[in-house]
Amino acid sequence: MYDTIRHFFEACYPFGYPLLTCSVVLLAAVLYHLIFVSRPQAKATAALAAGHGHGELADIAREAQDDGNEAATEARLALYADQGRAGLTLISIITDIAPMLGILGTAWGLVEIFGVFGAPDAQEGIALGISKALYTTIFGLAIAVPGMIARTCFERALERRAARLNELFTAILARRKAQ
Numbered sequence: 001m002y003d004t005i006r007h008f009f010e011a012c013y014p015f016g017y018p019l020l021t022c023s024v025v026l027l028a029a030v031l032y033h034l035i036f037v038s039r040p041q042a043k044a045t046a047a048l049a050a051g052h053g054h055g056e057l058a059d060i061a062r063e064a065q066d067d068g069n070e071a072a073t074e075a076r077l078a079l080y081a082d083q084g085r086a087g088l089t090l091i092s093i094i095t096d097i098a099p100m101l102g103i104l105g106t107a108w109g110l111v112e113i114f115g116v117f118g119a120p121d122a123q124e125g126i127a128l129g130i131s132k133a134l135y136t137t138i139f140g141l142a143i144a145v146p147g148m149i150a151r152t153c154f155e156r157a158l159e160r161r162a163a164r165l166n167e168l169f170t171a172i173l174a175r176r177k178a179q
Contacts, residue, residue, distance in 0.1 A: 011135045015105040019139045026094040026143060030150045033087035038157060041084050045161050048168055056080060064172045073169060084158050088151060095147035102140020109133025
């Protein structure tokens with residue numbers, strides 16, 4: 001197994017290690033968003049909808065009930081929602097960079113292919129160049145596709161949460177105006 005992995009990174013030279021770094025950073029950003037951002041915000045929204053809770057979101061709701069300042073409430077909610085985007089920029093950057101590194105590896109492999117034309121064992125060199133080109137392309141896409149899926153899922157969850165918060169705070173402010 002070790003030889004297979006080593007062979008893979010040698011075939012991706014010099015783009016294998018930057019692509020590996022991209023995959024590790026992407027995994028870290030996805031886990032960070034899941035553990036420290038997405039789940040806590042979802043729990044806070046559910047607690048607020050149930051009429052209880054604590055933390056920043058509950059503080060915003062209490063202030064909205066107490067003073068009814070819609071502009072201040074909207075500004076604080078916008079900041080709170082922006083915190084929910086933590087990690088998404090990094091995920092987006094990695095999903096953009098990884099395929100570019102893969103394509104760069106493809107070009108690198110093509111250079112090797114053209115470099116061996118006219119050599120006595122040109123067929124072997126051409127096959128090696130195509131192999132290197134395909135390894136880096138596949139590696140780059142294998143990083144980008146799951147990253148794009150994660151980013152899309154996270155963004156959709158943020159949109160749903162924002163709509164739910166908008167609904168909850170509209171009801172809170174309507175109750176405040178009715179008093």
